[in-house]
Structure formats: C-alpha cells, structure tokens
Amino acid sequence: MTKSDEKEASSVTQAYTPGLKVKRSTVINEIRRLPIPGEILVKEGDTVGFDKIVARAMSTGDPNIVLVCNQLDVTSEDIQIYMTKKIGDPIKKGDIIAKRSFLFGMFKSVCTSPIDGTLEQLSEVSGTAIIRALPIPVELESFIPGKIVRTIPREGVEIQTHAAVIQGIFGIGGEGHGELILVTKSNDEIMEASMVNSSHKGKIIAGGSYLSLEVLKKAVEIGVNGIVVGGMDQEDLIKFLGYEIGVAITGQEETKLTLILTEGFGNMPMSKRTFNLLKDFEGYMCAINGTTQIRAGVIRPEIIIPHDKVSYNKDEDNKLLEGMKKGIAVRIIRQPYFGAIGTVTDLPVELQKVDTGSLVRVVEVLLENEKKVTVPRANVEIIEE
DSSP, X not given: OOHHHHHHHHHHHHHOOOOOBEEEEXXXXXXEEOSSOOEEOOOTTOEEOTTOEEEEEEEXXXXXXXXXXXXXXXXXXXXXXXXXXXXXXXXXXXXXXEEEEETXXXXXXXXXXXXXXXXXXXXXXXXXXXXXXXXEEEEEEOSSOEEEEEEETTTEEEEEEEEEEEEOSEEESOEEEEEEEEOSXXXXXXXXXXXXXXXXXXXXXXXXXXXXXXXXXXXXXXXXXXXXXXXXXXXXXXXXXXSOOOSSBOSOOOOSSEEEEEEEESSOOXXXXXXXXXXXXXXXXXXXXXXXXXXXXXXOOEEEEXXXXXXXXXXXXXXXXXXXXXXXXXXEOXXXXXXXXXXXXXXXXXXXXXXXXXXXXXXXXXXXXXXXXXEEGGGEEEOBO
C-alpha cells in the first residue's frame, strides 16, 4: 500500500459514523424537554425514578365557536344586547351565556356554553362567541431513573444514569417501562401466542425471531407494556395499526404498547449479542421507546436498562471514534444479507466491482453463522458495544 493509499483509507475510516448501539455498560445523559415553557419541579442533585414528574406546563385550551345569534334568532350586530357574560368571564359547561325574552317575557330563548372555559371573543359580524377551553396540564416524566445533573429553566432537565442500551431497527409506540422478561429460549425461536400470559401484564417481553398479529393482539389484551423481537411481517403491522406507516417519524401511535424490531421486517433471528444481553438483564426494570426516524436526523428505537453491574469504560466509546477496523462488530443494512450481524475481518483498500457494476470500497465480514461475505462498506453500520 502506498502512502497515498494509506492516507485515503484512513480518511474513509475516520469518516465512518457508528450506527446501532448494543452496549452493556455506558453512561447516559438524557435531556428531557417540555414542548412549551413551564415549571421545573426538581433540582440538581435530586434522584428520580422511571415516572417522576420533573416539569409541568399549561397548554392553552382549544377555542370553541358558539353560534349565539343563530340560537337566539337575532341579528349578529345585536349580539352584545343579549349576552349575559362579558369577555374574560369564566364559564362552566351549561351556563347561560346569552338569552332573549319576547312576548312580554312569556317566552325565553337561551344559549348555553358547551364547555368549561373563558369567554374570549364576540363577533358582531358573524354573531358568534369564542369560548376558550380550560388550560391543559402538560407533565414531563423522567422516563429513566437517575440523578438530575442539570436543570434548564422553564424547559426541562438532564438526567444521568448508568445503563445497558440496545437500539433497534424500527419501532412504534412511545415511551414506557416495566420489568424485562424473555419469553423465548433462543434468539431464533418464534414468539408464539402461548408464550404470552397474564403474568406479563405491565412487563416488557422480549426474545425470538418473529411475532404474528395474533401475538400483538393478545399482548394488548393482557396489558403488556412493550415487546422486543427480531422481526415481524409489515402487512401484520399495518393490520395492527389500521393504516400504513408514515416515512417521517413513528412514536405517536395509539397502540397501548411499544414494539421494537431489533433486526427488521420478516422472520429475522435476533442478534445473539442482543439476545444474550437481554438475557443477562432479565428481571431488571427497563425503559423502552419505539420512536423511529429514518430520514435526516436519524432516531433509533431503544431499550435502556439501568444497572450498576459494570463500571463505565470511556475507552470503549473512544474506540468507536476510530471508525471501522478489523474485529469490530457490524450489522449489514442492505440485501441480500440485510440484518445480518458479524465481525469485520478485512478492509481491502482496492476498489472492487459489485453486482451493479460499480467500483466501490468493500469490507469482509464473518457472520454469526460462520459465513464470510464481502459487501460494500456503505452497506454496513458499526454496532456500539
């Protein structure tokens, strides 16, 4: 290899960005932010659990338009004459906000408020009143247990904890937590409906290569908080949700549980490394978040398992900054080996021709099944251990 080749190879390696995390021991600094300015309820140095309310804000209620003049059968320019409430007045649902008497008071027509709120506006053009609903409290939970290391005035907090972290390929559902339980004996076993029972209510169940729509429905019925599995059919997921999944971001689905696929769609054995790590922490409380973004600003679904088993070794993270090299764990992210896990055995400098006819840099990978494959470097991502 010439010096120019070495320099070029080095620049390619340094440019490579670490991908999927499967880490037994790391320090997490989780920043939790309110969607709108609010009040911080904890202070630096406090210790919090999984579901501690750390901040709170009040979101403005929705406006509700009331057709006052239509209901009273009067002209819009006369709305002020018939109002019994003035702008700024608090109002209860069912309160009379306007009334009209006719035929010497023998008959009355009234307009009542459909909601609790505040009279915000009257219009002499449309003859309507706008009642603003009561403010809605927005509470921010800690999500993970740990120490408050920083408070951000009116915005949120930073929580630090020591934990194992596993990132998946795809997920749905928001944040949750529960005791981690493995329901399969191996990474390539299918998760069957018979493996899920009432004892799993409120738990995070994990393991295996595949689950069906039947398993998902049963888990929801029982009250399982989350599922971590190798893969499932995309068609089953669409049937479960009732609509096709958007390409922008997931995590807001009303699914009653969080689902994380560690490998992808289809029957895909969970990585042995991931399965063994989950097995080691079976019985631990963990946090789970299915939020996924696959475009710019990639967000991975993840499982966080707080623990104090192993001291954090910063040198392990520094190794990843060195980029791809022999011996590092990687995942193949494109066909025909999509989802396969392996170890880098060689990084040839010379460009090689691939099936498309293009000349690209490649990497040789020894897969978990002992098969050695050569794929473009762009088709793999580093697994953080």
